[in-house]
Amino acid sequence: MKWNLKLKFAEQALRRGDLDRAIRHYESGQISNKNRKLSLVRQLADALLERSQAAILMGRFEVAWKDLDAVAKFNLKEFQHETRACKNQLIELTIESADASLVRGEPICALNCIESLGQRRVMDWRLNNIKTVSECLNSANRFAAKGQFKKSVAELEKAKTVRPDLPFLAGRISAFKTRTRQMKKYVTDVEAYALQGKWGDVSQSCERILHIAPTNQVAFEARQECRARLKKKTRRQMNSTTVNSSKVQSAPAINTNPSTENVVVEPSLSDRIKPMDNSVSGNKFLLWVDGVGGYLVCGSRVNSLGQAIDGAKVDIGIQGNLRSHHANLERVEGGHLFEPIGNVSIDGVELDSKVVLKNGQKLSFEGGVELAYSQTHALSKTARLNFVSRHRSVPWADAVILPVTSIILGPNRLNHVYCPTWSESLVLFERAGQWFCRAKQAIEVDGKLVATETAIDLKSRIVGDDFSLTLEPV
Numbered sequence: 001m002k003w004n005l006k007l008k009f010a011e012q013a014l015r016r017g018d019l020d021r022a023i024r025h026y027e028s029g030q031i032s033n034k035n036r037k038l039s040l041v042r043q044l045a046d047a048l049l050e051r052s053q054a055a056i057l058m059g060r061f062e063v064a065w066k067d068l069d070a071v072a073k074f075n076l077k078e079f080q081h082e083t084r085a086c087k088n089q090l091i092e093l094t095i096e097s098a099d100a101s102l103v104r105g106e107p108i109c110a111l112n113c114i115e116s117l118g119q120r121r122v123m124d125w126r127l128n129n130i131k132t133v134s135e136c137l138n139s140a141n142r143f144a145a146k147g148q149f150k151k152s153v154a155e156l157e158k159a160k161t162v163r164p165d166l167p168f169l170a171g172r173i174s175a176f177k178t179r180t181r182q183m184k185k186y187v188t189d190v191e192a193y194a195l196q197g198k199w200g201d202v203s204q205s206c207e208r209i210l211h212i213a214p215t216n217q218v219a220f221e222a223r224q225e226c227r228a229r230l231k232k233k234t235r236r237q238m239n240s241t242t243v244n245s246s247k248v249q250s251a252p253a254i255n256t257n258p259s260t261e262n263v264v265v266e267p268s269l270s271d272r273i274k275p276m277d278n279s280v281s282g283n284k285f286l287l288w289v290d291g292v293g294g295y296l297v298c299g300s301r302v303n304s305l306g307q308a309i310d311g312a313k314v315d316i317g318i319q320g321n322l323r324s325h326h327a328n329l330e331r332v333e334g335g336h337l338f339e340p341i342g343n344v345s346i347d348g349v350e351l352d353s354k355v356v357l358k359n360g361q362k363l364s365f366e367g368g369v370e371l372a373y374s375q376t377h378a379l380s381k382t383a384r385l386n387f388v389s390r391h392r393s394v395p396w397a398d399a400v401i402l403p404v405t406s407i408i409l410g411p412n413r414l415n416h417v418y419c420p421t422w423s424e425s426l427v428l429f430e431r432a433g434q435w436f437c438r439a440k441q442a443i444e445v446d447g448k449l450v451a452t453e454t455a456i457d458l459k460s461r462i463v464g465d466d467f468s469l470t471l472e473p474v
Contacts, residue, residue: 042076049083052067065120095113095127098110098134108138110130110133137156140155140176144213194379221427284298293399306324316329319393320368320391327342371386372385377415383401384400410425426464426467436453438452438453445463458472
């Protein structure tokens with residue numbers, strides 16, 4: 001299209017007040033007539049400055065910046081002073097708006113305001129203060145949503161050193177300190193009720209946690225676990241009622257041996273404790289967590305323990321002066337049933353029969369081998385055998401994990417594998433004979449970016465933003 005038509009269209013758009021279309025026509029054509037071109041540019045600049053002033057008064061700062069940038073491109077000396085004055089006014093108003101958002105306790109709005117100035121390389125000490133305080137408030141809100149109220153208080157105290165005049169800081173710090181105590185009580189309630197098997201009470205305590213910390217992952221997973229257990233219990237009761245109602249009462253058996261007529265036979269401990277009906281397959285693998293350690297995972301329902309020598313077919317082989325088959329560990333409803341075969345004592349008391357292990361008990365074997373049994377996570381029966389003595393397993397590992405459907409890794413000290421440098425937890429769990437992993441963030445499995453939950457095998461490499469681990473079959 002000829003330049004004169006472009007110029008004509010630009011002038012018509014300007015007369016209609018369509019400044020954006022006028023600018024597009026102007027920029028798309030090589031206008032040869034310098035006088036008409038200069039006249040058009042001056043009219044455009046004047047109209048854009050007027051529109052920017054109106055936008056500033058209405059609080060539409062982005063529109064004002066766009067118009068002022070367009071005027072600056074024309075490079076007209078007579079408009080430079082007015083353009084600079086408008087920009088300075090816009091900078092002051094933006095800083096005032098960011099500060100007002102900060103006073104209202106809206107750190108995200110404040111960060112959005114100063115981000116536009118940062119993109120234009122505006123230098124002002126007030127921007128650094130607003131950014132620092134806004135980031136502290138934003139971090140405090142994120143920590144509070146997760147239930148990490150101590151960290152929230154620390155961030156608020158940091159913000160208070162920079163802006164002690166903010167009216168809401170003192171009240172918010174006091175509230176988060178109160179919630180710290182509430183959180184501690186609720187977590188204690190969850191652990192206590194879980195150990196007693198009161199899953200309804202556990203669910204209510206989890207609801208209280210999620211009320212004050214809506215993104216607390218542990219409480220969310222615990223609530224899901226409670227619902228699954230309660231549903232399973234209800235289904236079992238319904239099935240039991242159906243079976244009992246359909247039974248036909250049979251005649252009592254006649255005792256043909258008079259000498260045993262009045263003898264009451266007590267069932268053995270292994271008969272009274274029902275093994276858990278979990279689908280964890282009977283596999284064994286090594287879990288190498290980079291920067292944390294290595295763990296031997298024994299997923300069978302019954303795991304044998306003994307000396308690691310050639311020909312000894314035991315699941316947990318230990319380098320020590322033990323029998324080739326020294327003990328058995330069986331997964332049951334209450335945790336793990338320990339069956340001594342060789343000499344074993346628990347907390348100094350020698351065993352002569354099977355016993356259900358409890359969290360914190362120390363197992364002492366002949367030959368100086370000492371292990372500590374722990375069930376650290378209140379809502380999971382997965383257990384760990386920690387080496388108290390200098391002995392180690394074969395293959396070498398820092399501890400032995402006895403999984404019951406899941407293994408939880410992460411920064412919580414109660415997790416089965418404590419990873420202090422991680423920001424989020426990772427869950428390995430078994431379903432229908434297949435292992436899976438689940439995380440809140442996107443992860444990489446065997447070189448492929450996958451969703452937060454995906455199937456894995458016993459040779460998988462799992463990598464996240466701040467962690468990595470490898471599974472290795474034994």
